[in-house]
Amino acid sequence: MWNFVFRRFLVAIPTLLLISVLIFGVIQLQPGGFLENMLDDPRVSRETVETIRKQYGLDQPVWVQYLSWLGGFVRGDFGYSFLNNRPVAGLIWERLGWTVFLALLTILVTWVVAIPLGIYTALRRHGLGATVANLIGYFGLATPDFLVALLLIFAVLSSGGTNVGGLFSPQYIDAPWSWEKFKDMLAHLWIPLIVIGLDGTASIMRQMRANMLDVLTQDYIRTARSKGLAERVVLWKHAVRNAINPLISIAGLTLPNLISSTIIASIVLNLPTIGPFLYQSLLDKDQYVVMALLMLSAVLLMIGNLLADLALAWADPRIRYE
Amino acid sequence: MSAQATARKPRIDRNNPLYLAWRRFLKNKPGVVSAIVLAILYLVALFAGFLAPYNLTTQHPDAVYQPPQRVYIIRDGRLVRPFVYQLEKKRDPVTFIASYQEDKTRPTPIRFFVRQGEPYSFFGIKTDLHLFGVSEGYFFPLGTDQFGRDLLSRMLVGSQVSLTVGVIGVIISFAIGILLGGISGYFGGWIDTVIQRTTEVLLSIPRLPILMALSTIIPASWPSTYVYLGIIAVLSFIGWAGLARVVRGQVLAAREVDYVTAARAIGAPNLRIILRHITPNLTSYLIVTATLALPGYIIGESALSFLGLGIKEPMASWGLLLKDAQNFQALNLYPWLLTPGILIFFSVLAYNFFGDALRDAADVRSVD
Amino acid sequence: MMTRKALWLLSFMVMGLALAQPKVVSGYENGKPGGTLTMALASAPQTMFYYGAIDSAIQTLANQMFDGLIEYNYKTYQIEPALAASWTITGESKVYTFKLRKGVKWSDGRDLTADDVVFTYTQIVANPEAKGGDAGNFAGVKIEKVDAGTVRFTLPKPAPAFIHYMRLPIMPKHKLVSFSQEGGKKPGDINNAWPTNVDPDEVVGTGPFKLQSYTAGQKVTLVKNPNYWKRDADGTPLPYLDRLEFLIIPDSQAQVAQFLAGNIGQLNISGTDFPTLKQREVQGAPIKVVQFRALFGSPPHLAFNFDDKNPELATLFRKTEFRRAIQSAVNRKRIIDDVYNGLAELPGNGVAPVSEWYYDTTKLLGTYDLGAANAALDKLGLKKGPDGIRLLPSGKPLEFTLTYGSNSSTFAAIATIIQNDLKAIGVKANLQGILAANLLGTGRGKDWDAIILGFGDQPDPELRTPIWKPGGDLYYWHQSTQPTTPNGQAQFNNFLPWEKEIYDLWEKAASTTNQTQRKALYDRWQAIFAREAMVIMIAKAYAVGAVSTKYGNYIYSLGVIPGYNPVTIMYQK
Secondary structure, X not given: OHHHHHHHHHHHHHHHHHHHHHHHHHHHHOOOOHHHHHOOOOOOOHHHHHHHHHHOOOOOOHHHHHHHHHHHHHOOOOOEEOOOOEEHHHHHHHHHXXXXXXXXXXXXXXXXXXXXXXXXXXXXXOOHHHHHHHHHHHHHHHOOHHHHHHXXXXXXXXXXXXXXXXOOOHHHHOOOOOHHHHHHHHXXXXXXXXXXXXXXXXXXXXXXXXXXXXXXOOHHHHHHHHOOOOHHHHHHHHHHHXXXXXXXXXXXXXXXXXXXXXXXXXXXXXXOOXXXXXXXXXXXXXXXXXXXXXXXXXXXXXXXXXXXXXHHHHHOOOOOOO | OHHHHXXXXXXXXXXXXXXXXXXXHHHOHHHHHHHHHHHHHHHHHHOHHHHOOOOOOOOOHHHOOOOOOOOEEEEOXXXXXXXXXXXXXXXXXXXXXEEEEEEEEEEEEEEEEEEEEEEEEEOOEEEEXXXXXXXOOOOOOOOEOOOOOEHHHHHHHHHHHHHHHHHHHHHHHHHHHHHHHHHHHHHOHHHHHHHHHHHHHHHHOOHHHHHHHHHHHXXXXXXXXXXXHHHHHHHHHHHHHHHHHHHHHHHHHHHOOHHHHHHHHOOOOHHHHHHHHHHXXXXXXXXXXXXXXXXXXXXXXXXXXXOOOOOOXXXXXXXXXXXXXXXXXHHHHOHHHHHHHHHHHHHHHHHHHHHHHHHHHHOOOOOO | OHHHHHHHHHHHHHHHHHHOOOEEEOOOOOOOOOOEEEEEEOOOOOOOOHHHOOOHHHHHHHHHHOOOOEEEOOOOOOEEEOOEEEEEEEOOOOEEEEEEOOOOEOOOOOEOOHHHXXXXXXXXXXXXXOOOOOHHHHXXXXXXXXXXXXXXXXXXXXXXXXXXXHHOOOOOHHHHHHHOOOOOOOHHHHHHOOOOOOOXXXXXOOOXXXXXXXXXOOEEEEEEOOOOOEEEOOOOEOOOOOEEEEEEOOOHHHHHHHHHOOOOOEEEEOHHHHHHXXXXXXOOOOEEEEEEOOOOOOOEEEEEOOOOOOHHHHHHHOOHHHHHHHHHOOOHHHHHHHHOOOOEEOOOOOOOOOOOOOOOOXXXXXXXXXXXXXXXXXXXXXXXOOOOOEEOOOOOEOEXXXXXXXXXXXXXXXXXXXHHHHHHOOOEEEEEEEOHHHHHHHHHOOOOOEEEEEOOOOOOHHHHHHHHOOOOOOOHHHHHHOOOOOOOOOOHHHOOHHHHHXXXXXXXXXXXXXXXXXXXXXXXXXXXXXXXXXXXXXXEEOEEEEEEOOEEOOOOOOOOOOOOOHHHHOEEO
């Protein structure tokens, strides 16, 4: 297995290199940027901007900028945020905690809700419960998440609630952890969980349902039943286990969503994730912040894929490491 | 419909897989309903100019944020032809909220097949024939926006953008995906490696940020039609890689099938083998995937519009129209602005049901 | 009770006379100390150092943590003493001598001295590499310490608006010298001072509040500075509030939601959000929504590119008759009603109508009259073509792009309305939405025909010289007047006759110290501006603020203007 991991690691290097070139190129093509925007202030003169441009090496040819970034990246230096006058690593680190927390929690909740629902709707295809679950699932798929967010906030406001965004009430944001703070968080958490998780829950539920239906018609299930195994054993040991396998590879793909897919929901819901930071940096062309964040999510994707492959191999004895 | 089809071709081969799939599809009620809904939506988009009572951009400064007008058919206790009352605007002096009240003295009958308003172009023919309209005053069935533009008309014309973004986008990304995936799987070797690396790179780049980055690159000086195409290009640029990968897998498998080996043995050209022998094998799978990929484009377009990076005025799309509803002001006072959201909802839903039904009918197994 | 209070006051005043000169703020309700006010920041601060970035978040925060030598009156916007207790202007208006207020302490207990002031202006403000500095306005200015409590600025030539630059926040030398050239660093290193992860105790100021903590991307907490130098009419030390919290909420609708939920105590809103909030107030919610005629804030204008890439358009755009004809097609009343919900007024020309510098140009703004606009365009020889669009002399249709900020609801709405009215007079404007952040960048480039932009108004026209003086850095609609080299001469040969006139007025005003004469010069400029429709001013929005009824002494503030900070007198009931 370690051999397999090592080989995958080697393959990842050229891919990451290509990704970084591509992203760097796209960033360079962006119009505007913080240097241009500085000129909006009458205090700032062209010369000041040019001095700063030189200071940051932005007057260098693009490939020189890229190579110097790459040199730093290899040595573990993620670069410098021009806007924040600070190394990028610290800025990301400050914001990573909540991002990871929210993402992992969302993934967890998504799976805990979606898999049983998928099984349930597959077994009771035409029951009332299945219909309701399907409807909610379809609603999640078919409504843009910012709209769901806005409607939820509006609903909370209309009913006189105060938890209309963020993860905490203002007084708890910088307070030390306490039982009250935890309760406050729980009271806030459900909105982001619904907004971010609905989409994923719906699609995993649908896939699980489809896989289950698929598996249930397979010969080995019939064999198992005819052998006289208890229905419970047939379902859980044979059907569910086989139906869940294809989903494991999808799980790998959800990992990088930690960073990027929550951008819009985070803006509307004012969540302390890294998404809005990435969006702002992109607009301001704070290039090394963008590079670091996008590379981070690319790396996460690869790790996710690798983990998924390993998990798949563990879950499905038919699969071997090539 | 199935009865008709059988009647016309009485000697149909009942074991034809296509026929079997068709029968299976018809049994799936949500799928059939969705297909009909989609057909209606596209027909409506096609005839949008005729169905819309007003022009996409015509402003009515005296009717801003007018709520939908109610249609009546009973007047003075008697059944009459459908009519509406004109609305009168009042502004609250303190809150500045505009409110409208029906002016019961001014019933306006709705007339059908009227020639009025600005001409629109239908397949190159300029005409001013509209399905319905009123001869005096206004009739806004779904209300108006901030500029007094008829929401129904905007939604109808906007559907042309929203419903085609997906189709064109899917076609482009499928064309690239099939071609590259096919080449990659068929030839193998270094071509395969290069294409595989490229798709891997594209798949590893986070979607939304790169979508945002790419759409800010679209030059501002472009007219809105180009922006529309640019957005499709951006969306499909991201969409093709996943497909190419799947196609490659399928081709790898199909390559070893006897008839392909045979075709190769008699020296058929490579491209012909890919297109004539391998791709048809994948058709059902591709159609299903395409149908299920379409809603992603509709949602993607609305997300870009939300960030101000999507379709630009004076064009309209459902996402752009929905942007007007994204504030408490609208939710509170002008809830009819949410109707484009309902259309997004139903079209995405219809595509999903339709795709599911197709998948069940074609009996496409998951390809993992 | 009374006597004790009086006694306390008396003893305090005796002490104060000997040690300190607190500034007494009177004319407002006397509040009670204590309480917390939560507000919103639209973006996370990029630094905790005011001069380290052009960043509205730190500008807002710095307003609470630092003071300048002077400040503005909350009601009249007149200049008042702040850290400087008094000053004299001598030597043919070229020598400014400031006496510092006695007994002002930094929040860490150290005394404020002339060294701090000299350090701030020489090492930071005049440092051309400080991102948020102002080197341009301090070129050739000699700054020196006279004694521990006196600072002298000697100007190379008279500059009547110079006093306004004295509102810039004064920084503590003892904390920042190690980042400066004086401390042996490169000029650019000053930007590295006080990054966002700085120890809050390092950020030492003289302002009403001091930094307590920053939770990255979420919240900034400030607490009362016990050493603050202002008192209310009763002698109670200001500020009243114990804590000031800023929640970082980028989305304006999320801000409104938090305000309605009661999590934010005060919020600046746009006219768009007014009806919903006002409705809540009318329905009895514990909020107050107030509107003021505003001095600050950026009124939008419509500009045409005098140097358009299409020479035919450039020629047309330079014609005053053309711009005035377009102006007649700009329906200001409708824009004020429908875009601002009635919360705006007719604009001034480069000066806010509420300002003492305002010259009444309303007559020159013209009225909305499509007939007159049509006639004026006919007179220019622009005949209508078969499809109703006017034709340029070359026979091409009169068609151009109209650039606006697609993510600004106000600008987008104005653009849509203008485009619609232009269509009615046979002028085809193609809307071109770009991100609002890139608007000015686009305007300063060459790739535009017409654009909707806004520049902030300031208390003195002189402060807007780079914008309104032909050839200035931000005089973007006629870029061929701008110098070809930095600090070079304007290209006079490209001036239009009236631009020369304006240029001369500004030159003269810049060295005129007599207030009446200056006012006359700027009046003349505003009249020419309006007459020529240099750019077409559209509307001046009112300042609209919403505040919880829990708080008293609420005065609207943009938040980012140095020297204007009414939060000091707000109190929690």
